Amino acid sequence: MNRVQKFCARLYIIHQLPIQLEYNDHLMSNLFQQTQYLTSAFELSQILPDEGREVAFAGRSNAGKSSAINCLTHQKKLCKTSKTPGRTQLINFFEIEEDKRLVDLPGYGFAKVPTKLREHWGTVLSTFLLERKALAGLVIVVDIRRGISNIDQALIDLVGHQVDLHILLTKSDKLSKAAISKTISSVKQALGNDRHSASSLSILNRQGLDHLESKCAHWLNLI
Numbered sequence: 001m002n003r004v005q006k007f008c009a010r011l012y013i014i015h016q017l018p019i020q021l022e023y024n025d026h027l028m029s030n031l032f033q034q035t036q037y038l039t040s041a042f043e044l045s046q047i048l049p050d051e052g053r054e055v056a057f058a059g060r061s062n063a064g065k066s067s068a069i070n071c072l073t074h075q076k077k078l079c080k081t082s083k084t085p086g087r088t089q090l091i092n093f094f095e096i097e098e099d100k101r102l103v104d105l106p107g108y109g110f111a112k113v114p115t116k117l118r119e120h121w122g123t124v125l126s127t128f129l130l131e132r133k134a135l136a137g138l139v140i141v142v143d144i145r146r147g148i149s150n151i152d153q154a155l156i157d158l159v160g161h162q163v164d165l166h167i168l169l170t171k172s173d174k175l176s177k178a179a180i181s182k183t184i185s186s187v188k189q190a191l192g193n194d195r196h197s198a199s200s201l202s203i204l205n206r207q208g209l210d211h212l213e214s215k216c217a218h219w220l221n222l223i
């Protein structure tokens, strides 16, 4: 390639790049925008047949799981969100397209939940996360200001050897850019496994949404 050809090729790339990025962004938004509520389960027996591919969202009560799914799908009320912890009390399934689903899981770690209910969800969640063949990836949602709690770590230890994990550090609008980067680095280091990843998200300014979109799209074979 001579210098003129190199220059033209470079120009072409420079010109094409933003268009291509916009196009991909647009494509991904459209992929998740079609998501619809499918069904809910309280018992293992009510859970959908183990087919297709799913990405589940787990984490402490009030960490921002339901808000993250709403942000990802560009919808305001797909999942119920609340300032009061313990809002999601069922396993909720959402269909992106046939055999591709997002799953909003009940939160853990909320002290006011009765012991019986806590035990119930402990069994249901661990069985679901360990046995579900459709589970392509698990997003563990963590409030960036609180960091990984003992229960989050116990979940990582329980399923991390068989399911790909993404730690989603939410509410990043509450921290400075420097503090966000520092927290992401330390979480990645603590994970110590290249299969697992971490990024931040703010539902207010949508910082980090691109990361979450591409992770979920990749797990679900949408791109």
Ligand SMILES: Nc1nc2c(ncn2[C@@H]2O[C@H](COP(=O)(O)OP(=O)(O)OP(=O)(O)O)[C@@H](O)[C@H]2O)c(=O)[nH]1
Residues within 6 Å of the ligand: 059, 060, 061, 062, 063, 064, 065, 066, 067, 068, 080, 081, 082, 083, 084, 085, 086, 087, 088, 089, 105, 106, 107, 108, 141, 170, 171, 172, 173, 174, 201, 202, 203, 204
């Ligand atoms: N500032 C800010 N607030 C957020 C963000 N994400 C979630 N929240 C708030 O955090 C609260 C809890 O959000 P939810 O999405 O209901 O949390 P959850 O993890 O689904 O909670 P449970 O269903 O109780 O387990 C709500 O008041 C949200 O508006 C964020 O990125 N920034």
Ligand SMILES: [Mg+2]
Residues within 6 Å of the ligand: 065, 066, 067, 080, 081, 087, 088, 104, 107
């Ligand atoms: Mg919720």
